[in-house]
Amino acid sequence: MKAAIVGNLFFGLIISYFAFEVGKWIFKKTQTPIFNPFLIGTSIVIFILKFFNISTDDYYKGAGMILFLLGPATVSLAIPLYKKWDLFKKFFVPVITGAIVGSFVGIISVIILGKLFGMENQLIFSLMPKSITTPFGIEVSSMLGGIPAITVVSIMLTGITGNVTAPLISKIFRVKHSVAVGIGIGVSSHAVGTSKAMEIGEIEGSMSALSIVFAGLLTLVWAPILKFLV
Secondary structure (H helix, E strand, C coil): CHHHHHCCCCHHHHHHHHHHHHHHHHHHHHCCHHHCHHHHHHHHHHHHHHHCCCCHHHHHHHHHHHHHHHHHHHHCCHHHHHHCHHHHHHCHHHHHHHHHHHHHHHHHHHHHHHHHCCCCHHHHHHHCCCCCCHHHHHHHHHHHCCCHHHHHHHHHHHHHHHHHHHHHHHHHCCCCCHHHHHHHHHHHHHHHHHHHHHHHCHHHHHHHHHHHHHHHHHHHHHHHHHHHHC
16 A cells, blocks of 8 residues: 555655645744744655655655756746846846855855865765755756755755745844845845745845846856865
């Protein structure tokens, strides 16, 4: 019975959808950042896999379809660019500058901390693309000689952290300009963070979505250059 259910192509897809919907329901009821739908959903999936002793290979038979959709989803980020083209032209310099500096600092911080904590080079390479969206991150990790599986986990954790803490960090550092908030979220915590930016406001969401694309492309440029510092 278990083998038949787990072996079904849609098993991973269904429990992923179920877990995320439960996460959304809990967040809606609590309105507490710590009960973020992504965090709750991920925790539920991990619990199900561990409790029922289900291998990740079986899970990814269906869940892999969601991962496949990340590519088209990233391309669809061109929609906010089209809708906010006038706004983008107006704030072209802040968006590009934020993406350049943010992607550079994101990689350098991983290298410095990795060296301080004595991490192996392959692990550092795996963590370098943590702040960009998954399709970009997997490509960069493979290009550097990292471990894509670790990269995916680090990207997920970075996104969840940004989603949960973005409003608080903006408040602490008194970042009030909608464009600045959006760029900061997009560059540091990719699509998962952008979902929070869209909750904050339309401009924040649009700027965050734009920043994801540029940060991803710039990381593809920065990573091979900064690799030699490891």
